Amino acid sequence: MRARFPAFVILLCVAGGAGAQDLATTCQVASTYDLTVRPDALVFERADAAPRTVRMHDGALDTDGKQVPLRPDEQDRVALFExxxxxxxxxxxxxxxxxxxxAARAVRDExxxxxxxxxxxxxxxxxxxxxxxDIKRRIAASQSTRDWQEDAMRxxxxxxxxxxGPILTRDVGGQAMELAMNGDLQGAAALRDRVANVTTGGQARVVARLEAALKPRIQxxxxxxxxxxxxxxxxxDAAGRPLLLVERGG
Structure with a gap:
């Protein structure tokens, strides 16, 4: 069963910010569920093991379509969790x-x-x-962490x-061609190498800057x-199994 970082915090990783594993290490918690935040309920879902669906709303708890009987103090805790x-x-x-x-500023610097x-x-x-x-619109509209798993963030x-990439290639391409036509093949190659360095290594450098900047806020x-x-x-859950939506130990 694949552990995910808690769904309500995975949004922090958007645009290649600190990776899910790093975040799990930071807060020492993980989850095997995806979360959808609906106006009427929180819905936790996974395919690997029961309960596959957990729904919370106003102190009520359903698992796999069955209502879980709760004492008043348990209702209070479910409501507080939500x-x-x-x-x-x-x-x-x-x-x-x-x-x-x-991320955009880091890319601009590159x-x-x-x-x-x-x-x-x-x-x-x-x-x-x-x-x-565009990405900010997606963040604002997103209700489900399926949109923000590690692969999506990358x-x-x-x-x-x-x-x-295309902008740099067009810009440098003309300069490199001019250098080459004037016999400066080494200079032309150096220009092209600078562009290749951005497109191939730039993402890792951007991610490193984001990790350094965002980690304190995540903490x-x-x-x-x-x-x-x-x-x-x-x-x-409705079958009497302990409810483990969030687990310590990442």
């Missing part, structure tokens, strides 16, 4: 939005090193701004890096995430 998750989501999305901005003129004419900024706006980071949420482990303690 409220805690809903409170975490906007904070996570805010960090994710900042992560997108940080591009400025490889091809300064591509930055100075404004084309690169227009492309980056459009990509940032893809978003690659989208940002890949956007600048600040760890106590709230840890409280979820305590709130679910003693709760069971």
């Amino acid at each position: 409220r805690q998750v809903r409170n975490l989501v906007p904070m996570a999305k805010a960090i994710a939005n900042d992560g997108v901005d940080l 591009a400025a090193t490889a091809a300064p003129s591509a930055v100075s004419d404004g084309e690169l900024d227009r492309v980056l701004n459009a990509r940032v706006a 893809a978003y980071a690659q989208e940002i890096v890949a956007d600048v 600040a949420l760890c106590p709230s995430i840890g409280q979820l482990v305590e709130l679910q303690s003693g709760l069971h």
Whole structure:
């Protein structure tokens, strides 16, 4: 069964921010569930083992379509668990939005090193701004962590890096051709190598910058995430199995 970082915090990793494994290490918690945050309920889902579906709303708990009888104190804990998750989501999305901005700035810095003129004419900024706006729209609209698993996050980071590739290639290509025609083959090759360095190694450098910038903010949420482990303690599914939506030990 594959462990995932808790669904309500996976949003923090958008655009290649700190990886899920690093986050699990940071807060020492993990989950095997995907989460969908609906207006009427939280829905946790997984395919590997029962309970496959867990639904929470206003102190009520259903697992695999069956209502779980709860004492009043258990209802209170379920309600608090739901409220805690809903409170975490906007904070996570805010960090994710900042992560997108940080990623775009990091990519711009990479591009400025490889091809300064591509930055100075404004084309690169227009492309980056459009990509940032698109990813932020996806963050705002997302209700399910299926949109933000590790593979998806890496893809978003690659989208940002890949956007600048054609711009740099066009910008440097003309300069390199001119150098080559004037007999400076070494200079032409050096220009092309600078672009290749951005498109092939740029993502790793962008991710490293995001990890350094966002990790302290992620750590600040760890106590709230840890409280979820305590709130679910003693709760069971409809078949009497302990409810383990969030688990310590990453």
